[in-house]
Amino acid sequence: MTKISFLAGESPVAQAARRELSSLYGHVAPEAAEVIVALGGDGFMLSTLHGTEHLNVPVYGMNRGTIGFLMNEYSIVGLHGRLASAEEAVINPxxxxxxxxxxxxxxxxxxxxxxxxxxxxxxxxxxxxxxxxxxxxxxxxxxxxxxxxxxxxxxxxxxxxxxxxxxxxxxxxxxxxxxxxxxxxxxxxxxxxxxxxxxxxxxxxxxxxxxxxxxxxxxxxxxxxxEPQVRHRLLFDPGHGLEERLLREQFE
Missing domain, CATH: 2.60.200.30 (Probable inorganic polyphosphate/atp-NAD kinase; domain 2)
Structure with missing residues (x-):
């Protein structure tokens, strides 16, 4: 099974999601993780990416905040399968x-x-x-x-x-x-x-x-x-990657 580190924003909703997911899938420290799951909004996702950029570990966000352009839909079901099929986008800051x-x-x-x-x-x-x-x-x-x-x-x-x-x-x-x-x-x-x-x-x-x-x-x-030497690895559910989101935004 994939070793997951769950990180969450300060809101009660995000903290509750972290406790529930940790109990279901286990939790390891970010340094030992194969994937980091960030629970919050886009602001927390940016904070997570900045705080873990030295680890070269992909980050999969689930929306437990108000804005979630960089986040996937929240669900407690089938997380290992979602992570296995996720599409990776690499961005330089x-x-x-x-x-x-x-x-x-x-x-x-x-x-x-x-x-x-x-x-x-x-x-x-x-x-x-x-x-x-x-x-x-x-x-x-x-x-x-x-x-x-x-x-x-x-x-x-x-x-x-x-x-x-x-x-x-x-x-x-x-x-x-x-x-x-x-x-x-x-x-x-x-x-x-x-x-x-x-x-x-x-x-x-x-x-x-x-x-x-x-x-x-x-x-x-x-x-x-x-800064090409810094690579942020973001994971998205199939069909909902950054490319698709950027295209969709222009037609809404």
Whole structure:
């Protein structure tokens, strides 16, 4: 039988599911598991992937939260069979480097997106460079983000960015409420591209950076690129993988 580690969010529903499934199928520590089953919503799935990325163990999510784009339907029946027939999707996160006004440099990984957001009442002013070449001298906006295909239906889509096929070797660069250039919505970039944002007038127009909800305030510059050395392995029920979900999202 497959050795399973059950991890759950803090909600009573998720914790109850963890106890029930553990009693039915047994439970081992994540380090000893062949599969990790995450019980919660998408936020907990992201937390689980970040917390277990060093183990190279596939993660199968079951929805016990409010949002479950990365999760499978919850059921206590036939879990071993579902795991055996599950389809695997491998995704690479983004690596963020951010320099602050205090002279510190922060690093973080993001499975969905890295975003820059204005941290005051006035719009942010950003300069955008790609692979060392300036592409936009000034973007005046509420913010901007770089999204992976896996994260393209999240914040990126809410900001009117494109939905990307999971196998696409591209990243989405999307503006949020762009004021100048007013009609600029963003760009599609090669997956290997290195994107740099420089904050113009940071004292008057402070900016914060966020990598999957891990925030850095008062940034002066942010660099974002894909991290191919980190591989997140997600499991989905047959016919309900990320590719299908991304396609379905565009027709709803």
């Amino acid at each position: 983004l690596r963020m480097r951010a320099g602050t006004a205090g002279g510190q440099e922060h690093r973080a990984l993001a499975i969905n997106e890295v975003s820059l957001l204005r941290a005051g009442p006035q719009a942010a002013r950003l300069r955008i460079s790609v692979d060392g070449r300036e592409r936009m001298a000034e973007l005046v906006c509420d913010g901007a983000l770089v999204s992976t295909p896996a994260g393209s239906t999240a914040y990126n889509y809410s900001a009117h960015g494109p939905i990307l096929p999971i196998g696409a070797e591209v990243l989405a660069l999307t503006a949020m409420a762009a004021f100048r250039p007013r009609r600029w919505r963003g760009a599609l970039l090669p997956k290997a591209a290195r994107v740099r944002f420089d904050v113009l007038d940071p004292e008057k127009r402070p900016v914060m950076a966020d990598a999957d909800s891990r925030s850095v305030r008062d940034v002066l510059w942010v660099e974002v690129e894909s």
